[in-house]
Amino acid sequence: EVLADYQGTALLEKQLSDKLGISRCIVLPGNADRQYRVIDSFGRRLNQLLGSILPTGQSMISVTGGSTLARVARNLSPDLSKNRQLVFLPARGGVGESVTIQANSVCAEMALRTQGQYRALYLPEDISEKSFESLQKESSIKSVLDLIYRSSVVIHSIGTASIMAERRNLSAEEQSLVDNGNAVSEAFGDFFDQSGKLVYKVPRIGLHVRDLDKIEHVIAIAGGQSKAKAIQSYMKNAPHHTVLITDEGASKLILRDN
Ligand code: BG6
Numbered sequence: 001e002v003l004a005d006y007q008g009t010a011l012l013e014k015q016l017s018d019k020l021g022i023s024r025c026i027v028l029p030g031n032a033d034r035q036y037r038v039i040d041s042f043g044r045r046l047n048q049l050l051g052s053i054l055p056t057g058q059s060m061i062s063v064t065g066g067s068t069l070a071r072v073a074r075n076l077s078p079d080l081s082k083n084r085q086l087v088f089l090p091a092r093g094g095v096g097e098s099v100t101i102q103a104n105s106v107c108a109e110m111a112l113r114t115q116g117q118y119r120a121l122y123l124p125e126d127i128s129e130k131s132f133e134s135l136q137k138e139s140s141i142k143s144v145l146d147l148i149y150r151s152s153v154v155i156h157s158i159g160t161a162s163i164m165a166e167r168r169n170l171s172a173e174e175q176s177l178v179d180n181g182n183a184v185s186e187a188f189g190d191f192f193d194q195s196g197k198l199v200y201k202v203p204r205i206g207l208h209v210r211d212l213d214k215i216e217h218v219i220a221i222a223g224g225q226s227k228a229k230a231i232q233s234y235m236k237n238a239p240h241h242t243v244l245i246t247d248e249g250a251s252k253l254i255l256r257d258n
Contacts, residue, residue: 069221104122
């Protein structure tokens, strides 16, 4: 019975990775839309995964914000810091989101739970591209950015475009680009349509989807049936070595879709 279940999950994970075109999927039971504990199980699985991939010594780990990762963070544990010095960093600047789910807070929580360290990036969300350019050169910001670009691990979530557009307080003009472009997913400030085409990009400091190719371990975490379309859309742009931690709710919908 247990073996049959394991084989069933292994098959589902293989089919999902093939369909999404990424190296690995980890599918956990349940549907995150209905049960918060499913997100806790993502966190425990992430803890295991990090335990198996992180070398001894120092590692820089960049993370994005969002409600998924805020809850995932609470499930990391100090065993990860045995023989390791972990430094958690926000993958992107921007403090527009509510404090509890912004990347800075997710970093702080991960550091607290693992007894590691963190660095924050305090940057307003809605500043001009020109200001971004000069801010990037500020030494306090530059030192954190340099660490971000040296990360060996990125942990990110995938958002539903409509929810993310609202959360990011887009202007009417930006909002119409997202709407007219029929965006369905968002990650790292990039909005993509169903076919994976980039329809809008929030100008911000930090990691972009294109930078992920250079990062050794890329871990995406998103679950629930409501995220199925967003996951499919984002994965059209994800680097092949992405590992996705998700649930049965999202997986089954993705596999059903042709
Ligand atoms: C944002 C991240 O904070 O949260 C996005 O910057 C991510 O990249 C999004 O897609 C997901 O949020 P949630 O609440 O659906 O986990």
